[in-house]
Amino acid sequence: MTKRTLTMSVITLVFAALTAFGQEGAIRNQAELRSALATAKTAADHARIAYYYHQSANVYAQKQTEEEQIAAQWQKQYEGWTKAPNPYSSAKTLVVYYGQLASVALVHAAEQDKLAGGQTFSKL
Numbered sequence: 608m609t610k611r612t613l614t615m616s617v618i619t620l621v622f623a624a625l626t627a628f629g630q631e632g633a634i635r636n637q638a639e640l641r642s643a644l645a646t647a648k649t650a651a652d653h654a655r656i657a658y659y660y661h662q663s664a665n666v667y668a669q670k671q672t673e674e675e676q677i678a679a680q681w682q683k684q685y686e687g688w689t690k691a692p693n694p695y696s697s698a699k700t701l702v703v704y705y706g707q708l709a710s711v712a713l714v715h716a717a718e719q720d721k722l723a724g725g726q727t728f729s730k731l
Contacts, residue, residue, distance in 0.1 A: 634659040650723045657719035664712035671705035674698050 634640050634655065643656050678698035685695035 647722075653719045653723035657716050657723055660712045660716035660719060664709045664716060667705045667709035667712060671702055671709060674701040674705060678702060 634643055640656070640659060643652065643659075647653050647656060675698075678695055681695040681698060685693050688695070
């Protein structure tokens, strides 16, 4: 076998293994999450749901960090301003909101991790 043929064979096998492992694929939205929660029976199902919650927590944590940076930019100019709209207070409110969403997602992820028997995967 040539090097190129061997490489293509390995790539094909990897994709076939990933396809067989994640038959249903990653959860992309709330509708798929509800369906997955309703039909989850195996450890792999729960691991897939846990992965979704971990990804959601990461997204919310990133948004929280972005809003913290925005709040820091507006703090000097708008911190004592009482009129609305106030970009500083809006950013601070969003920091708290995204922090709460990240915490809730992590709690759900921990529950699904437990149901999966600690069998979570970094990628599907």
